[in-house]
Amino acid sequence: MTLDLILFLVLALVAIATALGMLISRNAVYSALFLVLNFVTVAVFYLLLGAPFIAMAQITVYAGAIMVLFLFVIMLLGAEKLAPAQVLPWQRPLAAALAFILVAEATYLLVTRARPTGDVLPPSEAVNTMDNIRQLGIELFNQYLLPFEVTSILLLVAMVGAIVLTNRQKRERK
Amino acid sequence: MIPVEYYIILSAILFAIGVLGVLIRRNALIIFMSIELMLNAANLAIVAFSSVIQSFSGQIFVFFVIAVAAAEVAVGLALIVEIFKSKQSIDVDQISGLKG
Numbered sequence: 622m623t624l625d626l627i628l629f630l631v632l633a634l635v636a637i638a639t640a641l642g643m644l645i646s647r648n649a650v651y652s653a654l655f656l657v658l659n660f661v662t663v664a665v666f667y668l669l670l671g672a673p674f675i676a677m678a679q680i681t682v683y684a685g686a687i688m689v690l691f692l693f694v695i696m697l698l699g700a701e702k703l704a705p706a707q708v709l710p711w712q713r714p715l716a717a718a719l720a721f722i723l724v725a726e727a728t729y730l731l732v733t734r735a736r737p738t739g740d741v742l743p744p745s746e747a748v749n750t751m752d753n754i755r756q757l758g759i760e761l762f763n764q765y766l767l768p769f770e771v772t773s774i775l776l777l778v779a780m781v782g783a784i785v786l787t788n789r790q791k792r793e794r795k
Numbered sequence: 796m797i798p799v800e801y802y803i804i805l806s807a808i809l810f811a812i813g814v815l816g817v818l819i820r821r822n823a824l825i826i827f828m829s830i831e832l833m834l835n836a837a838n839l840a841i842v843a844f845s846s847v848i849q850s851f852s853g854q855i856f857v858f859f860v861i862a863v864a865a866a867e868v869a870v871g872l873a874l875i876v877e878i879f880k881s882k883q884s885i886d887v888d889q890i891s892g893l894k895g
Binding site: 623625626629633636637640641643644649652653656659660663666667669670671672674675678679682683686687690691694695697698703708712713716717719720721723724727728731732753756757760761765768769772775776778779780782783786787789 | 796797800801802803804805807808809810811812813814815816818819820821822824825827828829831832835838839840842843845846851852854855857858859861862863864865866867868869870872873874875876877879884885886
């Protein structure tokens with residue numbers, strides 16, 4: 622058992638445990654904090670896979686910006702806990718069974734049918750150096766320049782949309 | 796050396812936990828977080844494959860997915876705030892205005 626494999630298994634355990642913690646927590650704030658830990662774990666996976674730029678983008682955008690926005694909205698609405706309501710008794714077992722079937726089928730199809738061959742290279746041999754981040758930038762700004770610009774317009778539209786949505790009351794009052 | 800299958804299985808498990816969250820939780824914010832978890836699981840699979848074929852395209856694709864997720868969160872949370880303002884609740888069972 623190599624060090625890489627031990628690292629992978631421990632991190633996978635943390636990732637699955639935090640995802641389940643997000644699912645099970647009664648309090649939405651705890652859910653959000655579990656999800657932050659899950660995102661950081663996935664960022665470490667990206668480092669193991671030799672994608673340092675994506676790992677840092679993951680931490681700054683997901684664990685930083687997106688989850689702070691989530692926590693802000695949870696606390697703004699005061700919606701940490703919902704009042705207990707009647708739940709369908711068969712819903713949870715059925716959902717769990719369906720999710721298990723989903724895992725089994727996805728794993729079967731992806732592993733046996735798609736046959737991804739080859740091992741993931743260790744970070745030292747993979748594209749994990751500064752020189753390769755430069756190549757990533759060159760490819761991003763040459764081959765993928767148009768999608769990059771379209772993304773900036775999408776972000777602008779989303780920003781305007783969010784402002785318009787939350788600002789409606791104030792505009793109607795005028 | 797880690798076989799890429801391990802990453803795919805982990806990704807499938809995380810995706811299924813996200814699906815479970817959407818199915819069994821009633822808090823709209825937690826359903827939204829589960830959707831983020833599913834996006835992350837898909838990203839993990841893409842980066843794993845990209846690492847196997849030694850190509851940058853997968854990483855660039857994941858970069859775009861992260862940007863789109865940020866836009867989605869901004870609009871989605873604004874919608875949830877609006878729903879809370881009109882319903883005083885973010886329980887998805889309460890959002891049944893279209894039911895006849």
